[in-house]
Amino acid sequence: MKKIYYYIFKIERHTYLIGATANGLAFVGSRDQGLAELQQFYDCPLIENEDKAAPYLDQIKEYLAGQRKTFTLKTDITGTEFQESVWRALLQIPYGAVTDYTSIAEKIGRPKASRAVGSAVGKNPLLMVIPCHRVLTKAGKLGGYRGGVAMKEALLTLEQAS
Numbered sequence: 084m085k086k087i088y089y090y091i092f093k094i095e096r097h098t099y100l101i102g103a104t105a106n107g108l109a110f111v112g113s114r115d116q117g118l119a120e121l122q123q124f125y126d127c128p129l130i131e132n133e134d135k136a137a138p139y140l141d142q143i144k145e146y147l148a149g150q151r152k153t154f155t156l157k158t159d160i161t162g163t164e165f166q167e168s169v170w171r172a173l174l175q176i177p178y179g180a181v182t183d184y185t186s187i188a189e190k191i192g193r194p195k196a197s198r199a200v201g202s203a204v205g206k207n208p209l210l211m212v213i214p215c216h217r218v219l220t221k222a223g224k225l226g227g228y229r230g231g232v233a234m235k236e237a238l239l240t241l242e243q244a245s
Contacts, residue, residue: 085127088135089118094147101136101143102129107157108139111210113230120229124208146211149245152178154212162206165193169203176217179242183221197221205229211238 087109089102102110102121112120121129138156145151162170168191175190176182184197184204193199204215210230216238220226228235 085125087121087125087127087129088132089121089129090131090133090136090140091117092140092144094144099143101139103136103139104159105135107159108209108212109159110208111143111212113210114234143211147241149241152245156212158209158212160208162203165199166203166206169200170207170213173204173207173213173215173218176214178214179245181217181219181239183219183223184226185221187218201227
């Protein structure tokens, strides 16, 4: 049975939660959220363990400090074939750039699936690592974000300032 080892850490005035399995990073939570957010993604034993999560911590901290633009982490996530195609497309959005749901739908060969793309984006378990914050509405507005619009805006500002 899969186990998620999690750790809650603080950067500046915000807390973040990361979770990992024995095979890789499985979850990056929204700022200032607790264990309940992780439980929405995984129905398995959740064990607090800083040592098991630590290999992923430095890269997340570096990103949030504006010192890292890409991640080189082992990950352990699964979704539907459609979700995984959307997540792969999100990984192609360059640091500091933005796109929209329709463009992602077109990129994965499903041009009429922009709403489904939005749903897949919302099920992304690796905030920041799989950069769903870089997706805006067709009108260029921030739209929704699991971490909240304030977090999305902060991440975009961080990337545009670097």
